[in-house]
Amino acid sequence: MASLARVILDFQSGELSRDEFVAQLDSALATEQLGPTRLLETLYAAHHRSPLPDDLYLEVRRRIELLRVSNVAAGGEETGIQTTVDLPSLRSSSAGSAGAASTAGSAAHETIKGIGDTLNNRFVLEECLGVGGMGTVYKALDLRKLEASDRKPYLAIKVLNVQFRGNPNSLVALQREARKAQVLAHRNIITVYDFDRDGPIVYLTMEYLSGKPLSQLLRTPGYQGMPVRAALPIVRGMCAALAYAHERGFVHCDFKPANVFLTTNAEVKVIDFGIARVFQRPEEESDATVFDPGSLGALTPAYASPEMIEHREPDPRDDIYALGCITYELLTGHHPFDRLSATQARNADFKPQRPANLDARQWRALRAALSFDRNTRMPSVVRFIAEFDNEARAEKSGTLAWVGLAGLAVVCAVTVGVFAFRSGSSRHQAAPTEAARSQGDQVDRAAGASAVAPATNLAQTTPAPAPKPALTLAAITPTLAQVPCSALSGAVQDHALTVRGFLSQRYGAAHLKETLAALPGVDTVSLDVRPLADDKCDFVKTLAPFLVRNWQAGRVASLQMRPPSGFLTENDSLVVDLKAPPFDSFATVDYYQLDGHVVHMVPSRLWPDNQMQANGGPYTIGSNAGDWTVSKPFGSEMVVLVVTPVPLFDKLRPESEARAVYLRALETRLKQIGGQYGQDRLLADFAPITTKPATR
Numbered sequence: 001m002a003s004l005a006r007v008i009l010d011f012q013s014g015e016l017s018r019d020e021f022v023a024q025l026d027s028a029l030a031t032e033q034l035g036p037t038r039l040l041e042t043l044y045a046a047h048h049r050s051p052l053p054d055d056l057y058l059e060v061r062r063r064i065e066l067l068r069v070s071n072v073a074a075g076g077e078e079t080g081i082q083t084t085v086d087l088p089s090l091r092s093s094s095a096g097s098a099g100a101a102s103t104a105g106s107a108a109h110e111t112i113k114g115i116g117d118t119l120n121n122r123f124v125l126e127e128c129l130g131v132g133g134m135g136t137v138y139k140a141l142d143l144r145k146l147e148a149s150d151r152k153p154y155l156a157i158k159v160l161n162v163q164f165r166g167n168p169n170s171l172v173a174l175q176r177e178a179r180k181a182q183v184l185a186h187r188n189i190i191t192v193y194d195f196d197r198d199g200p201i202v203y204l205t206m207e208y209l210s211g212k213p214l215s216q217l218l219r220t221p222g223y224q225g226m227p228v229r230a231a232l233p234i235v236r237g238m239c240a241a242l243a244y245a246h247e248r249g250f251v252h253c254d255f256k257p258a259n260v261f262l263t264t265n266a267e268v269k270v271i272d273f274g275i276a277r278v279f280q281r282p283e284e285e286s287d288a289t290v291f292d293p294g295s296l297g298a299l300t301p302a303y304a305s306p307e308m309i310e311h312r313e314p315d316p317r318d319d320i321y322a323l324g325c326i327t328y329e330l331l332t333g334h335h336p337f338d339r340l341s342a343t344q345a346r347n348a349d350f351k352p353q354r355p356a357n358l359d360a361r362q363w364r365a366l367r368a369a370l371s372f373d374r375n376t377r378m379p380s381v382v383r384f385i386a387e388f389d390n391e392a393r394a395e396k397s398g399t400l401a402w403v404g405l406a407g408l409a410v411v412c413a414v415t416v417g418v419f420a421f422r423s424g425s426s427r428h429q430a431a432p433t434e435a436a437r438s439q440g441d442q443v444d445r446a447a448g449a450s451a452v453a454p455a456t457n458l459a460q461t462t463p464a465p466a467p468k469p470a471l472t473l474a475a476i477t478p479t480l481a482q483v484p485c486s487a488l489s490g491a492v493q494d495h496a497l498t499v500r501g502f503l504s505q506r507y508g509a510a511h512l513k514e515t516l517a518a519l520p521g522v523d524t525v526s527l528d529v530r531p532l533a534d535d536k537c538d539f540v541k542t543l544a545p546f547l548v549r550n551w552q553a554g555r556v557a558s559l560q561m562r563p564p565s566g567f568l569t570e571n572d573s574l575v576v577d578l579k580a581p582p583f584d585s586f587a588t589v590d591y592y593q594l595d596g597h598v599v600h601m602v603p604s605r606l607w608p609d610n611q612m613q614a615n616g617g618p619y620t621i622g623s624n625a626g627d628w629t630v631s632k633p634f635g636s637e638m639v640v641l642v643v644t645p646v647p648l649f650d651k652l653r654p655e656s657e658a659r660a661v662y663l664r665a666l667e668t669r670l671k672q673i674g675g676q677y678g679q680d681r682l683l684a685d686f687a688p689i690t691t692k693p694a695t696r
Contacts, residue, residue, distance in 0.1 A: 003028055003042075003632075004025070004028045004029065004039055004042050004043070005042050005045075005046060006028070006595075007021065007024045007025055007028045008021075008042075008043070008046040008052070008060075009046065009655070009656055010024075010597075010658075011052075011056075012046070012050045012052070013654045013656070013657050013658075015657070015658045015661075018056070019135070019136055019159075020136075021056065022056075022059070022113075022114050022136070023114070023128045023130075023136040024128075025059075025060060025063065025114065026063075026114050026115040026127075026128045027128050029063055029064065029115075039064045040061070040064055043057075043060055043061060043064065059114075063114065063115075063116070113125060113159060113198075113201055114128075115127065115128060115138070118143075119140070119157065119159075119196075119198045119201060119203060120196065120198045121143075122142065122143050122144055123140040123141070123142060123143070123155075123157055123203075123205070124140060124141040124143065125138040125139075125140050125157065126138070126139050126140060126141055126154075127139040129156060130213075130258075135158045135159050135160045135203075135204075136158070136159050137156055137157065137158045137159075138156070138157050138159065139154060139156060139208055140154065140155055140156065140157045140205075140208075141153055141154060142154070142155055152208075154208040155193070155205050155206065155207060155208045156205070156206050156207065156208045156209070157203050157204065157205055157206075158203060158204040158206070159201060159202075159203045160201075160202040160203065160204075184244065184245050184248065184250065184273060186240070186241060186244045186245075187240075187267070188237045188238075188240045188241035188244070188267070188268050188269060188270060189241045189244065189245070189269065189270050189271075189273075190206055190207055190209065190261070190269050190270070190271045191206060191207040192204065192205075192206045192207075193205040193206060193207070209261050209263050209269055209271075210263060210264045210265075211261055211262050211263035211264045211265075212261070212262055213257065213258050213259075213260065213261050213262070214234070214257040214258070214260040214261070214262055214326070214330070215256070215257035215258040215260075217257075217262065218257050218329055218330070218333070221635065223333050224332070224333040225330070225331045225332040225333040225355070225357075226330065226331065227357060228331065228357050228358065228362070228390070229391070231327070231330045231331055232389060232391060233266070233268070234260075234262070234268055234330060235327055235330070235385065235388065235389075236268075236385060236389065237260075237267070237268025237269075237270075238260055238268060238270065238323060238326065238327075239323070239381045239382075239384065239385040240268075241268070241269075241270035242255070242270070242316075242319050242320075242323060242381045243380075243381040243382050243385075245270075245273070245319075246316040246319070246380070246381060250273065251314040251315065251316055251318055251319055252270070252273060252319050252322075253308065253314055253318065253319075254272065254300055254303075254304075255270075255303060255319050255322035255323065255326070256300045256302075256303040256322060256326070257326055257329065259271050259272045260326065301341035301342075302325070302335060302337075302339045302340070302341065303321075303322040303325050303326070304318070304321075304322070304341065304342060305317070305318040305321035305322070305342055305374075305377075306321075306342040306343050306346055306372050306373075307374055309341060309342060309343050310343070315374060316380065316381070317374045317377045317378070317379065319381070320369050320377055320378050320380075320381060320384060321342065321369065321370065321371075321377060323369060323381065323384065324336070324366055324369030324370040324378070324384075325337075325370065327366060327369070327388075328352065328355065328366060328370065331355045331357065331358070332355050332506075334506050334534055335534070336352035336370055337350050337352065338350075338484055338485060338534065338537055339534065339537070342372055345372070346372040350484075352367070352370055354367075359390060361387060361390070361393075362387070362388050362390060364387065365378060365384055365387035365388040366388065368384075369384055469520045469521045470521060471492045471494070471495050471496075471497065471519075471520075471521035471522060472492065472521075473490055473491070473492055475519065475520070475521065476490050476492070476497060476516065476519060476522075477490065479515065479516065479519060480499065483503065483504075483507060483512060483515075484504060484507060484537075485503075485504035485506075485507065485532055485534070485536070485537040485540055485541070486501065486502060486503045486504055486507065486532070486540070486544065487501045487502045487540055487543070487544035487547045487548055487686070488500070488501040488502070488503065488512075488529070488548065489501050489547075489548050489551035489552055494523075495521055495522060495523035495524070496523060496524045496525075496526070497516055497519075497522050497524070497525050497526070498525075498526045498527075498528070499512070499516065499525070499526070499527050499528070499529065500527075500528040500529060500551065501528075501529055501530070501547070501548070501551065502529060502530050502531075502532045502536075502540065502547075502686060502688075503529040503530070503531060503532060504531075504532050504534070504537070505531045505532060505533060505534075506534070509527050509529055509531075512527065512529070513525050513527055530688055533636055535594070535596075536592070536636075536638060538659065538660070538663055539592060539638075539640065539659065539663055542663050542666060542667050542670075543640065543642065543684045543686075545679075546642070546670075546682045546683050546684035547683075547684040547685060547686060549679070549680065549682070549683060550581075550643075550683040550684060550685055553683075555685065556579075556581040556582060556683070557578075557579060557580060557581040557585070557641065557643045557683045557685060558578070558579040558641075558685050559576055559577075559578060559589070559639060559640070559641035559685040559686070559687045560576065560577045560578075560579075560618070560687065561575075561576055561639065561687045561689060562575040562576065562577065566687060566688055566689040566690060567689070567690050567692075568630045568689055568690070568691050568692075569630065569691070569692055569693075569694050570630055570631060570632075570634070570691070570692070570693045570694040571629050571630060571631070571694060572629065572630045573622060573623065573624045573625070573626050573627070573628065573629055574591070574601075574622050574627075574628040574629065574630060574639075575620065575621070575622040575623060575624065576589065576601075576620075576621045576622060576639060576687065577617070577618040577619065577620050577621075578612065578617055578618060578619040578620075578621065578641060579616075579617040579618055579619075580612035580613060580614065580615060580616040580617045580619070580643075581614070581615075581643055581683060582614050582615050583614050583645065583681065584611070584612070584613060584614050584645070585611075585612050585614075585643045585644065585645055585681070586610050586611055586612065586643070586644050586645070586646060586647050586648065587602055587610045587611075587612055587619070587641060587642075587643060588600075588602065588603070588610065588641070588642040588643075588644070588648045589601040589602040589610075589621055589639065589640070589641055590639070590640050590642070590662075591628070591637070591638075591639050591640075592637060592638040592639070592640060592659065593633070593637055594633045594634070594635045594636070594637050595633050596658060596659050596660075597656050597657065597658060597659060598656065598657055598658075598659050598662045599628070599655065599656045600652075600653050600654070600655060600656070600657075601621060601622070601628060601639075602621055603647075603652060604652060604655060605652065605655070606627055607621060607627075608652070610647070612643075630691045632693070634691045634692050634693055635690070635691065636688065636689075636690055637688070637689050637690075637691060638686055638687070638688050638689065639686075639687040639688075639689060640684065640685070640686055640687075641684060641685045641686075641687075642666075642670075642682075642683075642684050643681075643682070643683040643684070644670075644673055644681065644682060645673065645677045645681040646673060646677065648666075648669055648670075648673075649665075649669060653665075670682060
């Protein structure tokens with residue numbers, strides 16, 4: 001969970017909107033293990049560096065003060081609280097700044113709602129459950145139900161974001177969502193009660209679900225998929241919800257793991273039909289063209305079909321594409337197209353690999369759901385689950401009946417034998433020789449005869465093997481470049497191939513070795529590769545050419561962690577040594593964090609000078625005094641060096657920023673520098689690190 005300092009920084013850098021800031025503020029304050037005084041000091045320091053808007057500053061301060069009050073009310077102690085904390089005065093353009101601040105704070109309390117606040121004197125917001133494209137969802141206590149001694153006094157409330165409140169269609173959006181969800185009354189779809197407003201606050205009430213979203217399961221560290229039998233109940237629940245919606249003329253339009261909820265009662269609930277669009281126009285929906293929820297722009301590229309990205313009319317097969325992506329991820333632990341958008345994957349001719357635990361019919365169904373073309377995509381959810389659910393097929397056909405087991409065993413044995421024979425044949429055919437063809441001719445001519453005679457003739461007629469083709473780096477480079485989510489450098493000596501670098505965990509070293517061993521001229525393959533998780537693929541794709549160029553030149557520019565193992569514990573100092581290339585250059589050192597942010601170490605306010613002399617170094621960045629220290633989140637992260645002949649950027653970037661934003665700017669700038677000074681002056685090096693919390 002992000003800290004208060006991180007949430008404020010993300011808002012100041014533009015990463016978070018006002019509503020996202022308020023929602024994450026609640027979570028940060030709830031999980032931050034600091035006292036109110038330390039939190040106030042954190043607020044002061046952040047506000048001093050880059051002032052927050054007056055109303056938001058007062059809101060953060062108010063909530064921290066509420067923590068102090070609630071702590072004392074609960075019988076706690078105000079440990080370390082200083083009543084003389086010097087908080088900064090707010091900026092003001094008039095002499096009446098105190099009055100202006102008070103007015104701003106009052107206005108903020110009227111327009112911003114968060115944990116502890118009440119809507120319409122009835123719903124007490126107790127916990128932030130998540131932030132979506134249209135609003136923030138809270139767990140709320142219904143005081144009316146509480147008075148009536150209702151056994152389930154809690155519900156969920158979606159509060160519309162500020163930017164949507166300003167949209168003249170915002171109330172229409174929420175009203176339509178309520179109407180659609182009420183029409184979609186199904187056990188696998190969340191129940192929506194009503195919508196209402198409290199002054200400028202517009203909100204939607206719905207059933208409160210206890211459990212977790214599917215996205216949380218898929219993001220569990222080390223998750224590598226589940227068996228088909230375990231996944232089938234989830235797939236059935238998703239299909240039942242979508243089929244029901246499609247039958248009533250609705251396409252979800254933002255189907256993704258975060259919108260699939262797994263309850264503690266083992267139920268599957270599809271949520272957030274907020275931008276669901278009508279693909280059929282029944283009479284009772286004759287006003288559907290008055291407001292198009294799709295115009296609000298919510299879209300998740302990794303799960304959106306090509307047609308959605310291209311803004312074509314909605315179709316149930318759009319949801320089927322998303323269903324295919326989620327099912328694949330559920331079974332394997334990774335996205336079928338490395339989280340590329342459908343149009344990017346289509347343009348790259350990306351073909352998903354068949355999961356090992358699927359039979360042929362299941363794979364045909366899943367592959368059809370993942371088609372980039374509506375015309376060849378699985379036509380309906382009902383058809384998909386009928387093809388994919390092998391247990392239901394087995395029960396229907398009776399193939400699990402005891403009476404058929406004996407015959408099934410015989411069929412399986414024969415099939416295995418045929419498959420083994422064909423597999424053996426295909427392995428020989430992969431690199432056919434004159435001897436193999438000769439043997440095949442003799443077997444055809446002497447069918448049914450003794451195998452001794454063909455073998456004897458083969459020994460007499462087989463010519464000497466042809467010499468192996470020469471092995472060159474140019475011959476293997478295209479193969480290395482085609483490996484997804486990788487940065488691989490090769491070296492050859494005679495017929496021995498050595499490859500080093502970084503490789504996707506999903507692709508695997510065994511797969512790479514098998515692929516390279518099949519290349520002409522290769523006798524032996526040696527690998528020295530480090531595994532890469534899926535979350536590293538974006539920056540590896542941007543920087544892989546520069547890392548490979550550096551290593552092919554003998555790693556003339558390098559980045560070395562201290563200690564070299566890269567294993568670091570919470571509060572350890574982050575220290576790196578740099579070696580310069582044989583030309584004057586500028587170093588950019590970035591720390592790619594697990595939470596999707598990039599911390600800019602060099603150049604920065606702390607280390608503004610980043611020029612290196614030719615063959616200079618080692619240059620040491622950081623110190624044991626703690627210029628940078630390891631903190632949450634923990635896991636597999638990366639420190640990256642980029643070497644350029646001129647400064648990479650004209651001015652310092654924010655201390656930390658979202659990785660996607662930075663990579664777009666980085667890619668653009670590297671193209672500009674490469675075009676002006678030559679690609680050979682652009683180099684990169686990676687230093688993976690593994691961080692863990694300190695033992696308590």
